[in-house]
Amino acid sequence: MLIDRAALTPGQTLQADLVIVGGGVAGITLARRFANSKTSVLLLEGGGFSATERSQSLYEMEMVTRHSGMDREEVYATRERLRFFGGTSNHWSGWCRPLESWDFEERSWVENSGWPVGFDELKPWYVKAQDHLGLHAFDDQVGPSQGGGKRVFDVDGADFESRTFHFAPESARRFRMHKDELVAAPNVRLLVEANVLRLHADESRSTVTHASVQVEDGPAITVRGTRFVLATGGLENPRVLLLSEEQSPGAFNRHDLVGRYFMEHPHDSTAGWLVFVRGKRREALENLYMRRPRVKGSEMNEMNVWMPSRACQEREKLLNVTLQIRQPKRVKLDDLGKAVQTTNQALYGWDHDAGGEQVQKVRVWTRSENAPRADSRVFLGDDVDRLGLRKAKIDWKLGEAESRSIRRTFELWAAAFAATSRGRARIRIDPDKPFGHTWGGAHHMGTTRMAADPKAGVVDADCKLHGLDNLWVGGSSVYTTSGVANPTFTLMALALRLGEHLAGEIQ
Amino acid sequence: MNRRAFLTGLSAVAGGVVLQLSGCGAEPIEVTQALPAEAAVIGKAYLRVRSDEGGRLAELIFAGDRWAGVKARSGADVQKLLAEQIREDFQQGRVAEVKGWFLSETEGRLCALLA
Numbered sequence: 358m359l360i361d362r363a364a365l366t367p368g369q370t371l372q373a374d375l376v377i378v379g380g381g382v383a384g385i386t387l388a389r390r391f392a393n394s395k396t397s398v399l400l401l402e403g404g405g406f407s408a409t410e411r412s413q414s415l416y417e418m419e420m421v422t423r424h425s426g427m428d429r430e431e432v433y434a435t436r437e438r439l440r441f442f443g444g445t446s447n448h449w450s451g452w453c454r455p456l457e458s459w460d461f462e463e464r465s466w467v468e469n470s471g472w473p474v475g476f477d478e479l480k481p482w483y484v485k486a487q488d489h490l491g492l493h494a495f496d497d498q499v500g501p502s503q504g505g506g507k508r509v510f511d512v513d514g515a516d517f518e519s520r521t522f523h524f525a526p527e528s529a530r531r532f533r534m535h536k537d538e539l540v541a542a543p544n545v546r547l548l549v550e551a552n553v554l555r556l557h558a559d560e561s562r563s564t565v566t567h568a569s570v571q572v573e574d575g576p577a578i579t580v581r582g583t584r585f586v587l588a589t590g591g592l593e594n595p596r597v598l599l600l601s602e603e604q605s606p607g608a609f610n611r612h613d614l615v616g617r618y619f620m621e622h623p624h625d626s627t628a629g630w631l632v633f634v635r636g637k638r639r640e641a642l643e644n645l646y647m648r649r650p651r652v653k654g655s656e657m658n659e660m661n662v663w664m665p666s667r668a669c670q671e672r673e674k675l676l677n678v679t680l681q682i683r684q685p686k687r688v689k690l691d692d693l694g695k696a697v698q699t700t701n702q703a704l705y706g707w708d709h710d711a712g713g714e715q716v717q718k719v720r721v722w723t724r725s726e727n728a729p730r731a732d733s734r735v736f737l738g739d740d741v742d743r744l745g746l747r748k749a750k751i752d753w754k755l756g757e758a759e760s761r762s763i764r765r766t767f768e769l770w771a772a773a774f775a776a777t778s779r780g781r782a783r784i785r786i787d788p789d790k791p792f793g794h795t796w797g798g799a800h801h802m803g804t805t806r807m808a809a810d811p812k813a814g815v816v817d818a819d820c821k822l823h824g825l826d827n828l829w830v831g832g833s834s835v836y837t838t839s840g841v842a843n844p845t846f847t848l849m850a851l852a853l854r855l856g857e858h859l860a861g862e863i864q
Numbered sequence: 865m866n867r868r869a870f871l872t873g874l875s876a877v878a879g880g881v882v883l884q885l886s887g888c889g890a891e892p893i894e895v896t897q898a899l900p901a902e903a904a905v906i907g908k909a910y911l912r913v914r915s916d917e918g919g920r921l922a923e924l925i926f927a928g929d930r931w932a933g934v935k936a937r938s939g940a941d942v943q944k945l946l947a948e949q950i951r952e953d954f955q956q957g958r959v960a961e962v963k964g965w966f967l968s969e970t971e972g973r974l975c976a977l978l979a
């Protein structure tokens with residue numbers, strides 16, 4: 358049922374077996390797991406059923422991106438995150454791909470790496486997430502339309518492999534679509550425009566007792582629960598915990614880890630150019646590496662990218678990086694580039710191979726894993742929002758690990774491509790300003806990182822907050838490392854896994 | 865064919881470099897024949913990055929074992945061997961970054977012969 362906000366009274370207490378804070382992908386996935394069960398569920402969503410400036414304003418924070426001795430400040434998160442039912446899935450473009458198996462490993466060349474769970478443990482949940490989102494199987498390295506092999510183009514070999522992103526169709530990726538299903542479930546209550554101000558712990562600091570909630574244009578109420586799941590996103594999860602810690606010191610941030618290890622995916626859409634011969638390779642390159650419908654007329658899309666193999670990443674001590682090519686617009690070669698093209702046409706008969714057709718010029722995008730750093734973090738600033746709560750601030754750190762990984766990956770890939778005699782690449786990243794054109798993907802990760810050791814992470818392998826017996830965290834804030842795939846697919850798999858874990862506990 | 869005989873068989877002609885393959889009894893072969901005039905742009909840029917190679921470009925290009933027993937009799941043969949060497953450069957990391965473009969050392973040097 359949908360709780361009538363107008364009927365709520367000041368100081369009223371709502372109670373449930375399971376209280377889920379946040380109606381985004383993780384929260385809705387969990388609520389659906391328990392819909393029509395014997396477990397009473399209360400789902401609290403801060404916004405309503407559509408975006409409003411008033412609700413979005415509560416996300417406002419300041420972000421400083423620091424790298425190479427340069428700081429870039431911006432007002433952040435009012436566009437990147439959506440504060441209404443369905444959460445950020447309301448503008449999610451649907452990119453799906455599991456993390457790589459080695460993303461979960463402790464890699465000697467990546468400090469602070471290593472999840473307490475491995476890929477194999479998560480794999481069945483990826484499969485379930487894939488079914489929920491109507492995706493094709495990820496069993497092979499690339500999509501089934503390429504024949505099941507991982508070798509897509511001549512570039513692929515010892516150092517590079519192709520990876521396929523699948524795109525969740527519009528019909529499956531807007532989680533607001535599940536509203537009616539949840540409202541109809543007799544055991545689920547949904548309260549929207551319910552701003553959770555803080556969680557509160559008992560005196561022993563081992564149990565969450567209640568949440569204080571301010572209803573928009575309504576009363577302040579109390580929500581009690583046997584179990585709580587915090588699923589408000591990679592920026593709000595740490596903020597709620599840090600605000601809660603102010604009231605219950607030692608309960609929610611006892612090792613000063615909440616908000617730390619903030620990670621994003623640094624993207625660069627001007628990283629380089631690729632000049633390549635189309636010709637007979639059109640099917641194998643231009644189509645495969647640009648977003649396209651898998652089935653003509655279908656909404657389904659998929660796109661391949663290149664990634665250094667695990668062996669290459671280990672040998673070169675690289676973070677995970679992907680390269681992708683984009684539509685051939687606005688690539689205007691300089692004189693040297695024209696000479697490279699003309700010379701290769703002469704050397705390798707590109708014109709001949711192409712049947713006299715043209716050579717293609719495309720932009721190359723890079724996306725990198727973000728190294729987990731303790732001083733890259735979300736913390737509370739001094740400014741307060743209209744609810745009187747301290748706003749969050751973000752200090753996002755990028756450094757040599759990312760810039761070297763991106764440049765070296767590009768260099769190796771350019772050489773691998775050139776060795777095919779089919780194309781030449783140019784890097785356009787200024788070595789003196791390696792992040793001059795970097796932007797984030799609104800992929801907020803790591804701020805309640807997962808670790809077996811309470812001194813190394815905020816949540817354990819089951820996403821339960823270390824030291825508290827009834828609080829779990831949903832969302833990409835639990836990521837130990839960022840990988841290079843978009844986070845939503847993995848966070849959905851984690852939410853499905855968490856649902857099963859909680860169901861086992863409740864029984 | 866030994867390397868010394870090979871190298872003394874190189875000479876510059878208008879707009880190109882001629883390779884005289886001693887012992888083959890063949891006509892001189894212009895090794896840069898296949899390159900367009902624009903290749904000089906690459907060559908000049910390459911020499912700005914690798915200025916120390918300026919006086920020994922041909923020596924560096926033809927230094928590998930590939931050329932020790934070469935039986936090339938035509939420009940096409942030489943062209944094929946050079947293309948193989950360029951591919952091998954990329955595979956083995958003999959790469960120069962020139963204004964962001966990643967060039968094989970062999971192709972950079974070939975182009976520099978025209979610069």
